[in-house]
Amino acid sequence: MTTKSLIHRTLIFCVLGLFAAMSTAYGDGKPKIGIAMPTVEGDWYSAVLYGAVTEAEKLGYEVVVLDAGGFGHPEKQVDQISNLIVQQVKAILTDPIDPATLDGAVRTAHQAGIPVIGLGTPVISANIQPDAAATSSQCQLGELMADGAKRLLPNGGTIAALAGPPGAYWATERYACFVKSIAGAKIDIVAERNSEEDPATALSIANDLLQRFPKVSLFYAADDTYGVGAGRAIQQAGKCGAVQVLMAGFGKAAEDTMRGGCAQFVVAQRTVLIGRTASELADKLARGETPASRLVEVPFLSITPDHVGEVPLGDIRQPADWKP
Incomplete structure (x- = not known):
């Protein structure tokens, strides 16, 4: 085997190895964003997930949504965030069941270089501030x-x-x-x-x-x-x-x-808008950029029967046929 062919074969193996590593980290060639929620049931969670998932997909991410199965399972949410860290997601969006249980998981995410964003909440753990948050007060x-x-x-x-x-x-x-x-x-x-x-x-x-x-x-x-x-x-x-x-x-x-x-x-x-904003923040942080504001508070609407037909539903509610 000539020196030239040996170098060529070595380069092929290096490129193949690089693609394998990228596939492990990104899955199907796309970077991942992970979402760990107490539940995916109910109108609020469906709407905020619709906003977050569709915006992240529009930005080029594969989205992994994990459901803890209700507010009685904080330990499962800890395990799910650990799972997302192992998957090498580029960012984690979460709404904590119990912030006191998530200090260790958030600290591990930060050690792995993964930002953690509050999805609908400014609190992600008892003692660690979120890297960013989209919420309403x-x-x-x-x-x-x-x-x-x-x-x-x-x-x-x-x-x-x-x-x-x-x-x-x-x-x-x-x-x-x-x-x-x-x-x-x-x-x-x-x-x-x-x-x-x-x-x-x-x-x-x-x-x-x-x-x-x-x-x-x-x-x-x-x-x-x-x-x-x-x-x-x-x-x-x-x-x-x-x-x-x-x-x-x-x-x-x-x-x-x-x-x-x-x-x-x-x-x-404006639940859908909260989800969209959280994914936009996650994308900026994943790219190493600094958001203009790390805490974005989306304003509310007060609704009475007199103007129930005038509500801008696109910022509030997911399409009827969309399921998380």
Whole structure:
């Protein structure tokens, strides 16, 4: 074998080795972005994932979405983030079940050079700041819901609260700011329940609260999963309008509930836009660029029955046939 042919063969092997390494890191020639979420069920998660996934794909990434199966499985989310690190994704988007459990996983991601972005939340772990985040202020959302409660109950009244998943940052922060903001408004919270984010569970709890507090004025619903459950319970009791519903989130079922007269005030996040923005931030960080702002807060919409038909749904809701 001549020296020239030996060099040529060596170069071929080097190129093949480079392609193999790239295939391992990028899969099918595309870089990967990983998304680790508490759940992919429910209108909010479907919408934010639609925004994040479609924007990342438009930017040229393969997207790996991992579902922890609910808020009761923080240890599974830790394992899933570790799995994404092993896959050598270029960035990780996450909404933590319990920030206290993710310090180690986030630290490992950073050691591997992988940025971690808050998807719908500014918090990714208890002690480590996100590299970037696309969110809406949970406290501001709670304050806007309090404004809605005051508008619906100008002379005061009573509230039964479906306060969200136990221990979930977004639900805890949102509700705490709501409670603080209604102080002094002659509005009393007579019941407060935490539960998994499930429509059937929300319906069952709302039914129970209606029986225990038949004269309650208003249901606070942490998001539209709980709000739709409350609206259905009120409808079954024949009390739509007599008992009002205040919720966050504007999925199709929430819109139908409002159009049916069983929900009176919604504070909607531009959820699809949050997802798109998170992927844009992830792309910049993956390319080694510095985003103009590392924390992007997307503004809210307050919706009442009077202008329910004027809502810009493209920023809020995924297409009906899209599934995560």
